[in-house]
Amino acid sequence: MIxxxxxxxxxxxxxxxxxxxxxxxxxxxxxxxxxxxxxxVELTAIYTTEHVxxxxxxxxxxxxxxxxxxxxxKQANTQLAVFKxxxxxxxxxAGVVLALDAVRDPGNLGTIIRLCDWFGVAQxxxxxxxxxxxxxxxxxxxxxxxxxxxxxxTDLSNFLQTWSGTVWGADMQGSSVYQVQWPQDVVxxxxxxxxxxxxxxxxxxxxxxxxxxxxxxxxxxSLNVAMATSxxxxxxxxxTGK
Amino acid sequence: MIxxxxxxxxxxxxxxxxxxxxxxxxxxxxxxxxxxxxxxVELTAIYTTEHVxxxxxxxxxxxxxxxxxxxxxKQANTQLAVFKxxxxxxxxxAGVVLALDAVRDPGNLGTIIRLCDWFGVAQxxxxxxxxxxxxxxxxxxxxxxxxxxxxxxTDLSNFLQTWSGTVWGADMQGSSVYQVQWPQDVVxxxxxxxxxxxxxxxxxxxxxxxxxxxxxxxxxxSLNVAMATSxxxxxxxxxTGK
Numbered sequence: 001m002i003x004x005x006x007x008x009x010x011x012x013x014x015x016x017x018x019x020x021x022x023x024x025x026x027x028x029x030x031x032x033x034x035x036x037x038x039x040x041v042e043l044t045a046i047y048t049t050e051h052v053x054x055x056x057x058x059x060x061x062x063x064x065x066x067x068x069x070x071x072x073x074k075q076a077n078t079q080l081a082v083f084k085x086x087x088x089x090x091x092x093x094a095g096v097v098l099a100l101d102a103v104r105d106p107g108n109l110g111t112i113i114r115l116c117d118w119f120g121v122a123q124x125x126x127x128x129x130x131x132x133x134x135x136x137x138x139x140x141x142x143x144x145x146x147x148x149x150x151x152x153x154t155d156l157s158n159f160l161q162t163w164s165g166t167v168w169g170a171d172m173q174g175s176s177v178y179q180v181q182w183p184q185d186v187v188x189x190x191x192x193x194x195x196x197x198x199x200x201x202x203x204x205x206x207x208x209x210x211x212x213x214x215x216x217x218x219x220x221x222s223l224n225v226a227m228a229t230s231x232x233x234x235x236x237x238x239x240t241g242k
Numbered sequence: 243m244i245x246x247x248x249x250x251x252x253x254x255x256x257x258x259x260x261x262x263x264x265x266x267x268x269x270x271x272x273x274x275x276x277x278x279x280x281x282x283v284e285l286t287a288i289y290t291t292e293h294v295x296x297x298x299x300x301x302x303x304x305x306x307x308x309x310x311x312x313x314x315x316k317q318a319n320t321q322l323a324v325f326k327x328x329x330x331x332x333x334x335x336a337g338v339v340l341a342l343d344a345v346r347d348p349g350n351l352g353t354i355i356r357l358c359d360w361f362g363v364a365q366x367x368x369x370x371x372x373x374x375x376x377x378x379x380x381x382x383x384x385x386x387x388x389x390x391x392x393x394x395x396t397d398l399s400n401f402l403q404t405w406s407g408t409v410w411g412a413d414m415q416g417s418s419v420y421q422v423q424w425p426q427d428v429v430x431x432x433x434x435x436x437x438x439x440x441x442x443x444x445x446x447x448x449x450x451x452x453x454x455x456x457x458x459x460x461x462x463x464s465l466n467v468a469m470a471t472s473x474x475x476x477x478x479x480x481x482t483g484k
Binding site for chain 2: 114118119143213223226227230231238
């Protein structure tokens with residue numbers, strides 16, 4: 001059974017405004033929910049069409065039709081959970097940080113969070129106009145990595161100003177990533193899908209990096225931002241000298 | 243104006259069966275259409291709501307409502323074109339080849355075709371159960387790269403049997419990609435999104451390769467197939483000794 005008030009709360013969480021207000025977000029599907037739960041994210045309620053092993057007072061057994069009503073997915077799964085957003089942590093001031101300058105596509109952000117998790121980049125700093133990491137589409141695409149990567153939203157060029165290490169931006173006209181030595185403290189900034197890095201962020205860069213293409217003259221014009229991130233993080237983390 | 247017969251033909255091309263039968267496929271949006279046109283793909287008709295500079299006998303000016311009716315996209319663009327599939331070319335027998343073993347997601351295939359184009363991998367061999375490269379969602383995701391990368395569908399393990407060079411498969415349990423020397427003639431096989439490489443293909447492999455993760459013990463379990471492809475093709479193409 002699900003009450004009208006519960007339906008209202010859950011569907012409101014499809015929108016960023018209410019996620020921010022309540023500090024809650026949605027995750028759907030048994031695997032994702034158990035990954036978040038095991039990573040220690042605070043579960044406040046689970047709505048399920050099947051038997052589950054979560055604390056009884058959090059479990060609401062509902063019908064497939066009811067689940068469809070509250071789901072943020074095109075195809076509802078068998079479980080939907082409401083989680084509490086982790087408390088904000090302080091901004092990073094050293095180490096390896098990835099930053100996003102107005103990345104708008106939820107699938108790209110979700111994939112990038114998953115890449116950070118894979119490559120052990122614990123801190124992701126996003127410009128205020130980057131898509132919300134607690135957007136249900138992003139959460140689904142992170143595959144649970146949202147529990148392990150700290151995502152910050154801030155005025156990106158202000159943050160870069162306070163950063164004492166190196167700041168590199170990804171740009172088609174940059175130096176070849178194959179030629180650089182990665183510093184210990186570095187922010188790598190990835191730009192918007194259509195427009196690349198913003199002028200405000202560009203003024204804060206120590207240098208720009210590119211991924212050389214092996215295309216013919218008429219080849220692909222660019223790499224998608226998630227692809228470029230995967231290649232650059234691999235370059236950053238791979239052992240040198242090979 | 244658009245006739246009922248034209249509507250019927252175009253909407254039939256949303257399905258693989260009719261694309262195979264007619265040898266035609268759809269592309270939508272001014273940029274993609276002009277990219278395919280400039281790459282020399284044969285245009286048979288263009289349906290547009292705006293003025294365009296293609297040969298007059300191919301141009302049909304239609305309304306936005308008519309375009310919406312024939313579009314394969316959720317949000318119709320201003321132009322839809324019907325192109326002829328390029329003639330099949332012979333299977334590769336040397337050089338660098340990427341192979342896909344039952345990759346099912348159209349977005350993944352489109353991204354992988356774009357990566358092949360970027361990294362100068364001219365030949366992509368797909369198992370018969372890999373998603374169709376002329377699926378409208380794939381075509382949109384390739385961003386025109388479909389015009390430059392040769393995509394073959396075949397019995398993949400038969401193809402690998404005839405291949406005289408090395409065959410490597412991507413697998414979580416494989417040797418570190420950072421440790422290998424890439425041979426000159428190599429097929430790199432990427433597996434299905436959920437199940438990885440099939441048993442039939444595994445019997446044909448010289449070795450398996452993995453991308454070492456830098457995650458904590460509880461980190462991301464895997465990389466998406468398009469991410470893994472981007473990292474492996476970068477490893478293949480990057481200059482060694484750095």
